Amino acid sequence: MAGFFSLNVLQTALEVGLIYGLVALALFISFSILNIADLSTDGCFTLGCAVGAMLTIAGHPILALFAAMAAGVLSGYVTAFLQTRLGVESILAGIIVNTALYTINLAVMGFSSNVSIFGRDTVFTLTRGLLGDSPTSRILVLAALLAVVCILLIRFFGTTLGLSIRATGDSPDMVSASSINPKLTITVGLCLSNSLTALSGCLIGQYNKTCDINLGTGMVTIALASLIIGEVFAGKKGGVARRVFCVVLGSIVYRFIIAIALRLNISTEYFKLVSAVIVAVAIATPRVRERAKLERIKSMSRRMRAERKEGAADA
Amino acid sequence: MLEVQRISKTFNAGTVNEKKAIQNLSLTLRDGEFATIVGSNGAGKSTLFNAIAGTFYVDQGSVTLNGADITFLPEHKRSSSIGHLFQDPLKGTAPHMTIEENLAVAYLRTARRGSLFSRVTKKDRELFREKLRELDMGLEDRMKTPVGLLSGGQRQALTLLMATMVTPELLLLDEHTAALDPVTAEKVLELTKRVVSEGKLSCLMITHNMQQALSLGTRTIMMDGGRIVLDLSGDARKGMTVPDLLEQFAAKSGQKFDNDRILLSTIEEQE
Numbered sequence A: 001m002a003g004f005f006s007l008n009v010l011q012t013a014l015e016v017g018l019i020y021g022l023v024a025l026a027l028f029i030s031f032s033i034l035n036i037a038d039l040s041t042d043g044c045f046t047l048g049c050a051v052g053a054m055l056t057i058a059g060h061p062i063l064a065l066f067a068a069m070a071a072g073v074l075s076g077y078v079t080a081f082l083q084t085r086l087g088v089e090s091i092l093a094g095i096i097v098n099t100a101l102y103t104i105n106l107a108v109m110g111f112s113s114n115v116s117i118f119g120r121d122t123v124f125t126l127t128r129g130l131l132g133d134s135p136t137s138r139i140l141v142l143a144a145l146l147a148v149v150c151i152l153l154i155r156f157f158g159t160t161l162g163l164s165i166r167a168t169g170d171s172p173d174m175v176s177a178s179s180i181n182p183k184l185t186i187t188v189g190l191c192l193s194n195s196l197t198a199l200s201g202c203l204i205g206q207y208n209k210t211c212d213i214n215l216g217t218g219m220v221t222i223a224l225a226s227l228i229i230g231e232v233f234a235g236k237k238g239g240v241a242r243r244v245f246c247v248v249l250g251s252i253v254y255r256f257i258i259a260i261a262l263r264l265n266i267s268t269e270y271f272k273l274v275s276a277v278i279v280a281v282a283i284a285t286p287r288v289r290e291r292a293k294l295e296r297i298k299s300m301s302r303r304m305r306a307e308r309k310e311g312a313a314d315a
Numbered sequence B: 001m002l003e004v005q006r007i008s009k010t011f012n013a014g015t016v017n018e019k020k021a022i023q024n025l026s027l028t029l030r031d032g033e034f035a036t037i038v039g040s041n042g043a044g045k046s047t048l049f050n051a052i053a054g055t056f057y058v059d060q061g062s063v064t065l066n067g068a069d070i071t072f073l074p075e076h077k078r079s080s081s082i083g084h085l086f087q088d089p090l091k092g093t094a095p096h097m098t099i100e101e102n103l104a105v106a107y108l109r110t111a112r113r114g115s116l117f118s119r120v121t122k123k124d125r126e127l128f129r130e131k132l133r134e135l136d137m138g139l140e141d142r143m144k145t146p147v148g149l150l151s152g153g154q155r156q157a158l159t160l161l162m163a164t165m166v167t168p169e170l171l172l173l174d175e176h177t178a179a180l181d182p183v184t185a186e187k188v189l190e191l192t193k194r195v196v197s198e199g200k201l202s203c204l205m206i207t208h209n210m211q212q213a214l215s216l217g218t219r220t221i222m223m224d225g226g227r228i229v230l231d232l233s234g235d236a237r238k239g240m241t242v243p244d245l246l247e248q249f250a251a252k253s254g255q256k257f258d259n260d261r262i263l264l265s266t267i268e269e270q271e
């Protein structure tokens, strides 16, 4: 492996995998837990980056993280409001918010499509003082951050509210018969999920030292691919803790796959197609398997019927 | 005490599919009273339960529970005091959550109302284990098992436990044993009897088994066309037999009792 990759490539994959792991976690909440396809993810990722970039430029790199998360909460709230209060179809609600966010993101960036954070302090330069300037320090910072987020999420999903959110996605019938208000649980879930997406956007901005209006395009598919890889690791019977960690692992693995593709000189233009194929195949697999099983049962019963007829004819 | 006063519910009003599911129905259930409800398919039995549980609001009339007017209270606010079980055992539980997590959802929300961030404590877990042991299905040793892996009967027993762990003011059972095999159905029914009598619960139970309708609880209600056509208790009920009941129904509604599941269960009993 070490011969195939330079250390640098591995480190970058790990760093970026950790950062994008936050979006995979966001989709874990909306897609896996709440059973909602939240298509505002792309726009919300850029929103986090834009808000974060502006505050970083103003000299507040730490505040930028929290501001980005707050912006994400707001965006998630609007998506949830459209769904739960105004009866907009959940997929459509995401698309509407995503479209609106394009303009809002531009406005945040002062109506320019690209903003540079070069030469400003970021979370990564600030922690440099503590840990020395090396990729290792960046990985440590990110790993620590992800660990905190994962542990908080796992703890949260064990509380009354967290359990209620999980029940909302798992059994709508049960929810209406328990004293759970699905409007509240969907709203909290989407706010939480989008805050993570925006945090990820903010970190990637500080990491790349730039923010581009098209940064988030295709993000939802990439994150879904990571999520699906993660769910494979977690297996069918994994508890929440295992699933949360596996989602982050899935994001890192996805980045390694991309790194391999890069090493094989596959042009970057193909990446989005590759992620799309991964997602389509992974989501379609269970259904195809079911079909195959059904066909097997059908052909078996047909054979049995034919055999019975033969038996009757013999007698 | 449950007081249902002159409620009506029409589905798809003003269209060709208009259906008057409940018509000017009144019903009073005293504290601790256990009544069974029978009626043909489409008589409006489930609709009555849904109206009481708040799945929808009624078009007319009012629903009062222990003095509080709940006519326009949203469903999730009623469900902390009303337990509602359905025929489908899959409806009452979350399949991908463990037994413990399912119980926690039911328990924490009602027992510690208002505190969104409370977690299952050791004491809660002990209580869950205790309650599961009473079911006598070995579930107390499988608290970390996802509910989706349990059998229909086990899931229905668990749902009953979830609905009654914090004593509800009213328990609604909508043919909750109809989808189970006879042995399991019997077990869940025994459990129901015990839970209702131990908790002195006020309970309404829809059944398609006429024998059950006469033997369980202290009152038998018969519905037809969105109305109550017969309400038996005390001595009038004691002398009743299943054929009497069917005859009474024919006399009251001017038609034969038409419920495919009842026909089935009558055949089974004759065999």
Ligand SMILES: Nc1ncnc2c1ncn2[C@@H]1O[C@H](COP(=O)(O)OP(=O)(O)OP(=O)(O)O)[C@@H](O)[C@H]1O
Pocket (backbone or CB within 6 Å): B011, B012, B019, B020, B021, B039, B040, B041, B042, B043, B044, B045, B046, B047, B048, B259
């Ligand atoms: N949500 C709904 N929308 C439209 N019509 C409905 C709805 N719910 C019930 N109905 C209609 O109202 C009538 C009463 O239905 P209900 O489910 O209460 O019958 P039931 O007495 O429970 O019958 P069963 O013994 O078959 O369960 C039926 O004609 C049914 O088609």
Ligand SMILES: [Mg+2]
Pocket (backbone or CB within 6 Å): B045, B046, B047, B174
């Ligand atoms: Mg019914």
